[in-house]
Amino acid sequence: MLTMQGVSKSFLGVRVLHDVGLDLQPGEVHALVGENGAGKSTLMKVLAGEHTPDTGSITLDGTAHTFSHPGQAQAAGIGIIHQEFALLAHRTVAENVFLGREPTRRGLVDRAAMERRTAELLAEIDETGITPRTLVRDLSVARQQTVEIVKALASDVRVLVMDEPTAPLAEHEVALLSALVRRLTARGLGILYISHRLKEVFDLSTRVTVLKDGRHVTTVRTADTTPDDIVRAMVGRDLTAYYPPRARHDEIGEVRLTVTGGGNARLRDIDLTLRAGEVVGIAGLQGAGRTSLARALFGAAPFTTGAMTVGGKPLRPSRPRQAIRAGIALVTEDRKSEGLALRQSVRDNALLVTRAVAVRGRPPAGREVTALLERVRLQSRGEDQQAQFLSGGNQQKVVIAKWLAAGPQVLLFDEPTRGVDVGAKAAIHTLVRELAREGLAVLIISSELPELIGMSDRIHVMSEGRLVGELPAGAGEESIMRLATAGSDRAAGAPGAPREGAA
DSSP: OEEEEEEEEEETTEEEEEEEEEEEOTTOEEEEEOOTTSSHHHHHHHHTTSSOOSEEEEEETTEEEOOSSHHHHHHTTEEEEOSSOOOOTTSBHHHHHTTTOOOEETTEEOHHHHHHHHHHHHHHTTOOSOOTTOBGGGSOHHHHHHHHHHHHHHTTOSEEEEESTTTTOOHHHHHHHHHHHHHHHHTTOEEEEEOSOHHHHHHHOSEEEEEETTEEEEEEEGGGOOHHHHHHHHHSSOGGGGSOOOOOGGGOOSEEEEEEEEEOSSOOSEEEEEETTOEEEEEEOTTSSHHHHHHHHTTSSOOSEEEEEETTEEOOOSSHHHHHHHTEEEEOSOIIIIIOOTTSBHHHHHTHHHHHSOOSSSOOOHHHHHHHHHHTTOOSSOTTSBGGGSOHHHHHHHHHHHHHTTOOSEEEEESTTTTOOHHHHHHHHHHHHHHHHTTOEEEEEOSOHHHHHHHOSEEEEEETTEEEEEEETTOOHHHHHHHHHHHHHHHTTOTTOOOTTOO
16 A cells, blocks of 8 residues: 655754655554654654655555645545644534535535535444534544544545554543544554554554664564564663662651542542652542542642641642642643743753742752753753753653752652653653652552553552552552442442452
8 A cells, every 4th residue: 555665854964764664554553663753753744745755755556656745645645643633622523624625515615515524424433422513622632533533534545644642542542542443444544553552552553663763673563573572672672671670668768748538529538648768659540530639739629628748747738839848749741731831941941840939948050950950861952952842751851850959758740651752761760760769759640550560669549539449569450450440339338349458
């Protein structure tokens, strides 16, 4: 169906693709993996006509093409769905699907035809949760992604590029997307699938191509390789190196934070203790209340009942400023809108907290900021580089540096490695463990169970706004999911329910 050969591309004299090639069969999911900066997205933008290659060829159904504009690639049957959706929130699904290509009748937009064709496309992929007249703003993130896919189908695409399609999705929404991908390939579409999540790569793809530093490393059948092999090709080390050793018993120190009977509109009966040197994981299904717990501890959506102490002193913060001054930091799950000032420099972002809230005296001096950025192993072109031009992993490191500048006692992470490549994940995991060993109490919320299991010294499981069980280090995924899915019964004291803490 598709062949790309010898594709090279340079920007301002810097070559980012070196003679890269791949091919795609009808009905195939071909995964494209590599660290941030490996050239994955650049290669796909060449295919989609967003970048013109310096050298190389693109052949589609036996016909050679040179795309200098996305419209040309789209007309040839190539569609791309970026990680950041291109939808108009206040328009209907049908209006978004046919944006710029609206059918007309007697010089006016034919809304009936537009909605009828949108309904047909939704039916083709067995999507019953969306109607043509639904406003996009009223859809979940997963449903909005479906609208992007329907937009592509409306253009009669045969090759669909999906760039980090699950990065914005909750765990249960990933399963919906996977089912949709399988329905698309059953129709004969070829899908190029970019993802940092190796589980999805192995669940969905037929073949995997690995890029590193803008070069083709290998293409293998998924059935003939392993995650360890793929990681070695991507970053040159084993998957087992991702998770640093857990804390020893003698490394866990004094209590940093306690909550007793904490509750608000989303949470009930929260009892929690965090100790210096310890990493505590919070597991649960989407909507279980994990983010609400972090926001309550941080004073953004405060507890209205119960008691809380920080550093041995009573405190139930009613706003984030109080929590920050008491030594609590929150790395939110959405770093772009809640963690960074994207158009400001790395240096200014590292000083955001200390400039806004008087914490332990003066803001850090220039040399101290430099030391902080070195501490988090930031890779950038310099402290003056705008945060928007950093990779996801380096953006996250700047957010962590911003909070370290405030000298916290308790560090809360909500989805710490979402949208981060495997190499940056390993660096963040190592940093988190180092911070714990230096005496911070760390709480991690993550939808990736391997991450929780690999990083946590113990794991609390949430369901319906309550902590319904505690599991020891190394607990299995089955034990976690058993508590997460049956937690409401336990919380209600159902007969025969195991006591809290039982595995």
